[in-house]
Amino acid sequence: MARFSPQQSRPVHATPFMNHSNTSSDANYDTANPSYIRKYLRTYGLTPPRAESYETQKTRCLAQLGLKNTSIDKFQYLSTLRKNNVHLFYRLVTDHLRELTPLIYTPVVGEACQRWSEIYQQPEGMYLSWEDRGNLAAVIANWPQPNVEITCITDGSRILGLGDLGINGMGIPIGKLALYTACAGIRPEATLPLTLDLGTGNKTLREDPLYMGSRREKISPEEEREFMDELMSALTERWPGIVIQFEDFKNPFPALERYRDTYTCFNDDIQGTGAVILGGVINAVKRSGLPCKDHRAVFLGAGSAGVGVAKQIVEFFIREGMTEDEARSCFYLVDTKGLVTADRGDKLADHKVYFARQDNAGQQWKTLEEVVNHVKPTILMGLSTIGGVFTPEILRNMADWNTTPIIFPLSNPSSKSECDFESAVKYTDGRCLFASGSPFPNCTFTNSAGETKTYYPGQGNNMYVFPGIGLGSILSKSVRVTDSMIYASGESLSAALTAEELERGLLYPDITRIREVSIVVTRKVIRAAQNDKVDRETHLRNMSDADLENWIKSRMYDPHTEVRELEREVGHLLSSLGNLSPLMNGSPPTRTVLSCKKVILDHDLSCGLQDWILSMA
């Protein structure tokens, strides 16, 4: 089926779902379409007469966005734009990544999720409930797009650092997949946002009359496993090879362990966050001038992200020549009970055991302050979801102990960040190497030597790697997402900075270059898949790096060329139609008849030759 068929464009839509934002159907009403395209699409007369340039459309959209007073108003405006004109939405986002990603993704998406049931306006993505078990394949069959390549799934049980938001977490899969499209060019209609309604432990939500999910308590882990087994097989049955990203599960380890060897899946919070921080840490360690073995890292937060990040850095230290034990001993994880030690007296969750300290000689440190004073770390990581917990005193101490303290407050959204950029710069006298999960503005600061400078924060957000992990897995047709593919995404990110970015002291590439960076990340992910022999698109193995990058680029959706694609398609159709008349004399070759038949069927043409051609084939 052609992408833009007249059938889809008829004002009477077959199902209400035809309008959801992951279809391109409403782009048929693009005010940029010239009149012959409108006639072909049968939308002529249904939009204002003038065919506009993108510049005009952009001016109008940005002006309208500027009239919205609150972040939620802006979020909703952009959601509606995505629904009404998906290509225009992505043109705007790719042209204004710095300004618009915070509105469609972290941090505003966090507020949108908190208020999802209140602000809900239109269907986007799929919701699957515990009540649907046994019938998941039938429900999934309702999704109107035939060629889904990637899905992002949440059960809403740990949305960013905001806790259990139940089905209100839907903003997250939608936001993540919008970045897959904007940053890595995965076609919008090839993405499926998926939220599982498996109950919620959030009593306030269960009692909220507007809450749109089921009122049950969260199902048991055994029930969840049964549901997930059915879901994984239903998804791959309908879309063989689909890439499955798990997101914001309260306990993400069981699903990852259970499915990582049998499905093309990964967990963004463990692996994506791990890889993106790896990328920033490689650069920060280099910048610090200290060898890996002299680093000591305190992690506040020993959940999925904390452990995921620490493990990626252990791998980096090992690759730099340390033994695994030496590498592991550089890490001090702190949870709500204090430093994670083997003899603390409580039963440690499985994922914490690897990092439990054995060298504490029976002593326990209960608070972050105590641990930090004991360890005097070179690296301070925040994955705790406790806003402001990196106090001025802790930051000052970090600056006393280190020439270039590495400070990464990674919790999202901004309100949960362990400190803001300005405080980090101020209390370390401008010497910190900084990255946060959510964006912060630049700041200008005069240090104790009287030098005034503009400082640029790093945004160590997984948006730098997950688009490339996803695209690399799709294009290489990987049967699994291996550890080396994840590592490669972070390592390639660290090497992607330009000379100018290094000069500015950045740890991550400028966000405006993210599409370019995603191509490099994708190439490295594909190469890692090839090394691990999990790729099924084996003809890519023999391509040079330059050819592979060009090929990746050629496979990426570019919202700016969509109108031209449509013009090409219609041009092709018109010339095919032009070829029909000579066929009336004598019997045409079968190949020509078949191609005409295809044109007719694809485009639902009702021309006079239709019956004749169909009868010949």
Ligand SMILES: O=C([O-])CC(=O)C(=O)O
């Ligand atoms: O969504 C984000 O910005 C990063 C992330 O995965 C999380 O905080 O859970």
Ligand SMILES: [Mg+2]
């Ligand atoms: Mg997440």
